Amino acid sequence: xxxxxxxxxxxxxxxxxxxxxxxxxxxxxxxxxxxxxxxxxxxxxxxxxxxxxxxxxxxxxxxxxxxxxxxxxxxxxxxxxxxxxxxxxxxxxxxxxxxxxxxxxxxxxxxxxxxxxxxxxxxxxxxxxxxxxxxxxxxxxxxxxxxxxxxxxxxxxxxxxxxxxxxxxxxxxxxxxxxxxxxxxxxxxxxxxxxxxxxxxxxxxxxxxxxxxxxxxxxxxxxxxxxxxxxxxxxxxxxxxxxxxxxxxxxxxxxxxxxxxxxxxxxxxxxxxxxxxxxxxxxxxxxxxxxxxxxxxxxxxxxxxxxxxxxxxxxxxxxxxxxxxxxxxx
Amino acid sequence: xxxxxxxxxxxxxxxxxxxxxxxxxxxxxxxxxxxxxxxxxxxxxxxxxxxxxxxxxxxxxxxxxxxxxxxxxxxxxxxxxxxxxxxxxxxxxxxxxxxxxxxxxxxxxxxxxxxxxxxxxxxxxxxxxxxxxxxxxxxxxxxxxxxxxxxxxxxxxxxxxxxxxxxxxxxxxxxxxxxxxxxxxxxxxxxxxxxxxxxxxxxxxxxxxxxxxxxxxxxxxxxxxxxxxxxxxxxxxxxxxxxxxxxxxxxxxxxxxxxxxxxxxxxxxxxxxxxxxxx
Numbered sequence: 001x002x003x004x005x006x007x008x009x010x011x012x013x014x015x016x017x018x019x020x021x022x023x024x025x026x027x028x029x030x031x032x033x034x035x036x037x038x039x040x041x042x043x044x045x046x047x048x049x050x051x052x053x054x055x056x057x058x059x060x061x062x063x064x065x066x067x068x069x070x071x072x073x074x075x076x077x078x079x080x081x082x083x084x085x086x087x088x089x090x091x092x093x094x095x096x097x098x099x100x101x102x103x104x105x106x107x108x109x110x111x112x113x114x115x116x117x118x119x120x121x122x123x124x125x126x127x128x129x130x131x132x133x134x135x136x137x138x139x140x141x142x143x144x145x146x147x148x149x150x151x152x153x154x155x156x157x158x159x160x161x162x163x164x165x166x167x168x169x170x171x172x173x174x175x176x177x178x179x180x181x182x183x184x185x186x187x188x189x190x191x192x193x194x195x196x197x198x199x200x201x202x203x204x205x206x207x208x209x210x211x212x213x214x215x216x217x218x219x220x221x222x223x224x225x226x227x228x229x230x231x232x233x234x235x236x237x238x239x240x241x242x243x244x245x246x247x248x249x250x251x252x253x254x255x256x257x258x259x260x261x262x263x264x265x266x267x268x269x270x271x272x273x274x275x276x277x278x279x280x281x282x283x284x285x286x287x288x289x290x291x292x293x294x295x296x297x298x299x300x301x302x303x304x305x306x307x308x309x310x311x312x313x314x315x316x317x318x319x320x321x322x323x324x325x326x327x328x329x330x
Numbered sequence: 331x332x333x334x335x336x337x338x339x340x341x342x343x344x345x346x347x348x349x350x351x352x353x354x355x356x357x358x359x360x361x362x363x364x365x366x367x368x369x370x371x372x373x374x375x376x377x378x379x380x381x382x383x384x385x386x387x388x389x390x391x392x393x394x395x396x397x398x399x400x401x402x403x404x405x406x407x408x409x410x411x412x413x414x415x416x417x418x419x420x421x422x423x424x425x426x427x428x429x430x431x432x433x434x435x436x437x438x439x440x441x442x443x444x445x446x447x448x449x450x451x452x453x454x455x456x457x458x459x460x461x462x463x464x465x466x467x468x469x470x471x472x473x474x475x476x477x478x479x480x481x482x483x484x485x486x487x488x489x490x491x492x493x494x495x496x497x498x499x500x501x502x503x504x505x506x507x508x509x510x511x512x513x514x515x516x517x518x519x520x521x522x523x524x525x526x527x528x529x530x531x532x533x534x535x536x537x538x539x540x541x542x543x544x545x546x547x548x549x550x551x552x553x554x555x556x557x558x559x560x561x562x563x564x565x566x567x568x569x570x571x572x573x574x575x576x577x578x579x580x581x582x583x584x585x586x587x588x589x590x591x592x593x594x595x596x597x598x599x600x601x602x603x604x605x606x607x608x609x
Contacts, residue, residue, distance in 0.1 A: 026506045033508040034424055040416035041434050048437050054455040109351035117345060133359050135596045137536020139563050140585050143570045148365050193358050224341035254445025256539040281447045288543050304451040315440045
């Protein structure tokens, strides 16, 4: 009996020792893993602040040299080293504005079709097809815009616009000039196609979040589909739609490659939307690798900083609005 | 009666417009894919995948940019995926109710749609300017900064979908947290996390802007990550804007390859998450 008990006592002690050891090891790995994940999460914050700090540091020489004038000066002259960001900023704002002007109504109409009119079996395929538009890389839009869309516009839409508005006071300036094919309008159209899927899919999601009871009640009192959308769906979904539009706007503002192909890269503020122009991102993409001199490089980085600040504000506002609607629905 | 007719007309008009808008949207997709196939498909041949990029006027292929793109993508995924998954794990598992989680989620959503050219500028400032030359490493890091937000977002979402009863029963067996996460949460969310990685790959395989002044480009075959390296999107950019017809032709072929790779990736990702949902 004793012979048997002793070894078993030994193993009991041994196993309790190894048990503590295993537990300690588990505890350590638990703590290590926890801090590993925490570090990764903090890294995201570090990246964002790193971007801001690095850009601000790189932009400092230009901002010091030109001060506030950098924002309102149109001249961009690498030879005399006089730089102003007005033309790129203007181009960025105008192309994005026109793009939203086209994409928002189209996106809302497609979302309306998908949620109210489309037969059930077609909804998923069409929704996926529209989302595939968002998946196509921007360089593809660029090459397509340059070789297909721009020549097409040069032959058809642009001469027509110039003819139509030749004698209309303000519009003649807006649609003035020879049809280059490339230019602000072409860039805006490409941007509109690229932003469309974002506006559509978010609008569809918020339209779908409208309680069916509300819609059924409206149909019940004899409303037409349009009236239901106009007086029930849109007011309910308003905040979400604005959030989606801002998200699309954030994309349009920062879009680089597609615009670089078709904008024409002219550092000029033109009244005509058929004229070539430039945007912040197109300027950086085109000139950065060729920039000689610290001031030139620094001015381009300053442009990047301006772009980042603008998109940050727009995207933050978009997220805030979308969060608000999520809270209401959830 | 007049009023009734007007309402009906208005309704018909809006319905017509919305059908028109849908047709237009789908038409664009067809147009773009169609012209890619039209301009690019005829030039697809084994030589495209076996030969280097040519000087203007000579025959050649896209071998070095294809290899370069693959290397950059692998590097970006190797750096970005662990960070994204770990950060997502923190947000969904450890710090679900922490203030940090809310902040990181907000910042991550902004990084998700931040202009990619700004990421390129940042990496240039940090990894190119101090070292003094462009490099494949810098390109990979730039792309990884685009991978992180995508993977983080899907990981967090997918882990949050795992029922908490699963975790609670594992914890009740005495498993430490790290084992609960590894053997229960990760397994339950695996398909979703893989979907996120696939989407991230789809996203970066067409990215050009962050590579322009990090990885730059290379006319010759190079697998040295410490030197400038060629990549498909940058080659397309350079060749498409060149005045040479044969370079432009190669640009179209490259565009066709990228687009169908990206579409295949995103359809696979979609199918994966759909099969997961139904099972």
